Amino acid sequence: MSIDLPSPAHPLKIGTRGSPLALAQANETRDRLAQAFDLPHEAFTIVIIKTTGDKIIDRPLKEIGGKGLFTREIEADMLSGAIDIAVHSMKDMPVLQPEGLTLDTYLPREDPRDAFISSEFSALAELPEGATVGTSSLRRRAQLLVRRPDLDVVEFRGNLQTRLKKLDDGVARATFLARAGLNRLGMSHVPQHPIEVTDMLPAVAQGAIGIERREDDTRVADMLAAIHDTETGQRLAAERAFLAALDGSCETPIAGLATLEGGTLHLAGEVLRPDGSEAHADSRTGPIEDGVEMGRDLARDLLSRAGPDFFDWIAPKTA
Numbered sequence: 001m002s003i004d005l006p007s008p009a010h011p012l013k014i015g016t017r018g019s020p021l022a023l024a025q026a027n028e029t030r031d032r033l034a035q036a037f038d039l040p041h042e043a044f045t046i047v048i049i050k051t052t053g054d055k056i057i058d059r060p061l062k063e064i065g066g067k068g069l070f071t072r073e074i075e076a077d078m079l080s081g082a083i084d085i086a087v088h089s090m091k092d093m094p095v096l097q098p099e100g101l102t103l104d105t106y107l108p109r110e111d112p113r114d115a116f117i118s119s120e121f122s123a124l125a126e127l128p129e130g131a132t133v134g135t136s137s138l139r140r141r142a143q144l145l146v147r148r149p150d151l152d153v154v155e156f157r158g159n160l161q162t163r164l165k166k167l168d169d170g171v172a173r174a175t176f177l178a179r180a181g182l183n184r185l186g187m188s189h190v191p192q193h194p195i196e197v198t199d200m201l202p203a204v205a206q207g208a209i210g211i212e213r214r215e216d217d218t219r220v221a222d223m224l225a226a227i228h229d230t231e232t233g234q235r236l237a238a239e240r241a242f243l244a245a246l247d248g249s250c251e252t253p254i255a256g257l258a259t260l261e262g263g264t265l266h267l268a269g270e271v272l273r274p275d276g277s278e279a280h281a282d283s284r285t286g287p288i289e290d291g292v293e294m295g296r297d298l299a300r301d302l303l304s305r306a307g308p309d310f311f312d313w314i315a316p317k318t319a
């Protein structure tokens, strides 16, 4: 196989959002590609793209709504040829991509766990009655309220740095962040305690970086194959099949995590009501190659237990 490789004169254009985490992920992608093909960094250009979700930062995400809030502009630039690939946090990605685009390359996954962030307390159980905690994640809000219905959960939007600033300013006494983001930014100084997945099951695909490309771009497909992580792909196949069968979007409190042991895949999943008044969780174990079917089966099972009105908040009836 001989690939027409990029060069400083004809660089590969890598599209990304502009947050420090997004940039770290784009840099990691560039480094892995440069290493795999023994290319200088100048053979790649990182192109920062501002998305609707980045522009509107003063309103809760669920009010702005709409699919692809953080991806629409990036995907349009890929289809037009302004960029060649786009680097994403997989947990923010819908299960289906726009016509003409493919998202099937994953870098090795980071720690998928959430972290409890507070300079005063080291665990959820230590928070005093009625304490204020900040999160903009519907999943974390619901999971917190299942365990601690007394908590006052306030909206905490913005990138990692913004959220930590809010904590410093006393807007809340604790918040929750993905370990992956903290690790990728080298932020070990932030007061944090990992939460075991049995206590707070992470979002589907949490900690995984995905690389999207034009479907017909075989040159780029060949390049990306060199940096794809098979195990992450197997885990995400099961998790995203689970998510797809639930018809979930980033506005739905859904959690799911697959782990591998030898040739065996274990998939845990959970669906919740946003107010924490109801939650259903279960798991499946089987051969890796059955991961997609296990994801669908687990979703069907949880849906049947959740009852017909469980997902009504996703699409409020317009009467």
Ligand SMILES: NCc1[nH]cc(CCC(=O)O)c1CC(=O)O
Binding pocket: 089, 090, 091, 092, 176, 177, 178, 179, 180, 181, 205, 206, 207, 208, 209
């Ligand atoms: N929705 C925001 C988002 N998307 C990906 C990450 C962290 C990195 C990851 O999970 O891969 C975060 C921030 C967070 O949840 O703390």
